[in-house]
Amino acid sequence: MKEILRAENVRKTFGAIQALRGVDLSLYRGELLAIVGDNGAGKSTLLKVIAGIYPPDSGRILIEGKEVHFHNPMDARKMGIEMVFQDFMLCPDLDVVSNTFLGREITSYQFLNKKLMIKILKEKLKDLKFDIPNIKKKVKFLSGGQQQMVAILRTLMFDPKILLLDEPTANLSAAAAMEVMAFIKELIRARNISGIFVAHDLPSIIKYSDRILVMRHGRIIAERLPEETNTVELVQLMRA
């Protein structure tokens, strides 16, 4: 399998806290990689470094073999890296169209080309078989599940290469969470995208991921294949 992303010896500190103490990681094309770990293990920080939200203190990040330096999240987005956040990160007062294109609006002569954005969004919804009844509705009037769908939709608008998912189902009901996970799995398989997801729900990690990394105190301490492990072992690794 071809490597799409590689992190080498990535370190990040916040004041006195060493969030990442030299992380090495490889992500392969078409793979859904899960990262598990206790609170404060550095999972979210790692995703945010890859997404360009936090610049790393040291270490290298390579995309398809080439070293990249992200100064802000837009640099990462332009390279095809998109992130889904636990709390959706939507603007509740803006409509679905504005939210899905946020930061990457289509303009003509400096004016927003809303018509074209609506057209592209409708095609995308059809393509993905998404059901969002009214795309001109403000996001605050949508249900939690629908809001998460909008957040995922936003990452898919510009055909990403790598999806980063930071606890994408933590705010959803059990049924909605299963649906979202199944959807993400199918998406990654069908479109040859690669994904890294952080979650606490170990059974669904074992069910949906292709490979599992365990993080503790800012380091990756173990790697398992889902068919070779179980929740008991994962918990032991996380806590040991």
Added chain:
Amino acid sequence: MARNSLALKMLRSVKEKYQSIDELKSLTGLIAIFAAAAVFTPKFYLPQNLMMLLGQMSVMATSAIGEAFVILTGSIDLSVGSIIGLANVVSAILISQYNFSPYMALFTVMVIGGFIGLANGISVTKLKIPSFVVTLATLTIVRGIAYLISGGLNIPVYNEEFLRLNEVLYGVPIIFWIYFISLIAILIFFETTRLGLYIRAVGSNEIAVRNLGVDNDGIKNLAFTMSGVYSALAGFMLGVRLGAGYPHSGIGYELDVIAAVVVGGIALTGGAGSLIATFIGAMIMTSILNIMVLAGIGAFVQYVVRGMVLILAALAMRKAGVIVK
């Protein structure tokens, strides 16, 4: 039965539509005030009175446009009253003592206002001081400067071109036209450009906007700069109405301006509302004042009533779900 449910469905969709457009609530309030005026103070509808109303509201409404920018991004600007005072004084001095044309004076004070606004913005975004504190400081600094450069004295302006701006054009005060054109211009910018969208986005969810790679500090700086520019324009307009520069003009104006923005339907928490709201809000606040004067209600009671209107407006917004944070 079928017809009944269809009617219910239509009613519900109308109600949904009503709730989704923020300005409709404040517009309903404005219509109620106009209706009340018809019953209690028919003099309200005399052409001279309506004309005066438009003149009065223009200054407040112009400053409210700038304030709305800041409030939509989730901050507040308390310095608008002082910027109005400084612009009033500086434009009067430039015209009467340095022979500036009114338009050059206007341009100059708008640039000064913009710089004061930008300084507010940078203090908030780079120095990380809360906007309430920063602009409270600017409020007294800028007022002090207005007193210093005027020596605390009033500056009458005898420039004819300047005084002529206080006249009427096509049945409406010229300063209302100035306000109206500025509103339309900024409305087009606000509704159709990326920056306009980002101003609401920053107020709606600042962290999300930053995580998506939008320069949210730049957007906030822009909002504060706009506030300074628009308040300077308002100060110039106040000078036109007064025919002079008064160093104490605009004292306490920030409260009326913020009230107009909130009453119009813009949430103080940011993100929700549009610039049309500032027109409606300024109209409501000015009309209430005007009606109370016409009805012979004393100045002391007027303060109480205006405060109560603000509470009512905030309550209406809460009920309508405009304020969700």
